[in-house]
Amino acid sequence: MSLPHAILTALLEKPSSGLELTRRFDRSIGYFWSATHQQIYRELGKLEEARLIRALPSSQPARGRRKEYEVLPAGRSELAGWVGRTEDPKPIRDALLLRMRAAAVVGTEGLDAELRRHLDLHRRQLAEYEDIEKRHFPPERDAAEDRLRHVVLRGGIELERFWIGWLTEALGELERLPPAPR
Amino acid sequence: MSLPHAILTALLEKPSSGLELTRRFDRSIGYFWSATHQQIYRELGKLEEARLIRALPSSQPARGRRKEYEVLPAGRSELAGWVGRTEDPKPIRDALLLRMRAAAVVGTEGLDAELRRHLDLHRRQLAEYEDIEKRHFPPERDAAEDRLRHVVLRGGIELERFWIGWLTEALGELERLPPAPR
DNA sequence: CCCCGTTGTGCAACTTGTTGCATAACGGGG
């Protein structure tokens, strides 16, 4: 259950409204913990009720009215505690690997196109990450906390490289296969 | 929605009962599409109702009584169609990357231990994969369909290597950090 | 001044996945 902690992190970096958070989840934070606006609004409600965050007094409560939140001390310590908490890595659940395995049984028809499409998507994502890296983390200018963020970004970068490599390999294997497999 | 297709694949490879499937999901198939016995039983029920699979006649229906399933032709074509279907890659949602990012804001306390623990887990998993590779895919003996399965396994292997690399890098960064970050 | 597109918040219903537990059949040891 990490969504609340993702939100706390985002709000600590900068107090925001729900929609603003949603946008930021479409960019930086969401690169490793995605969430829809629905999840975010619901969770903001819960966090407020739990007194981990509060709405800035300036924003009076009314539907359709912008409402900005900030993290309370209780929220910060909750997050600090969570950082060191133990949680097993989630087992992989990837549809593409599954498709590949299924293809070994019922034939590969249509799979190559999908692999190529993903390859393209991952290349774009990689390009975007590398762009961010260039802009946010110029060589040897990292302050202590920036270096942690940089490591996270490099994780994203290397993950994309992994996919590009695997997809390329998989496509090669598909082509090398007998023309009409089943 | 890939669980039904994971089950169809598994059943095509070998007709099985619910528990047997569960065990196989703890090993091979589950390495890239995990599922609990609950999900599996529920899904078997749905698939049977949809006439994509059927219980083998030998196994009479009774609670606590072993019930073996096989895939019907309709199931096989459903799976074949699914293989080439289009589906965007799911955005990453990884708690460890998130923790790292949170650590940049509230401090890294306890994070290093968790990273080391994961590093160990990933090393074990890698060793297991490499063992499977050695046993199931000896060099230059791959038949056509084995090669696809082999590519899938190599995906798992390289993914583990990615994590090991990243965790090592991240740990290095943590150590290099000022001793009392906040 | 009012209409309409944009910004922003939110409810409700649904799907998927998790957890805890209940229950039935089977087989071997006392």
Place this chain on the structure above:
DNA sequence: CCCCGTTATGCAACAAGTTGCACAACGGGG
């Protein structure tokens, strides 16, 4: 022959994530 551990199936309640839509405020153009 009956007790109990193992094998096997399953219900129910919950938690998390997704989708579709409703509705309020705001601001600019006609």
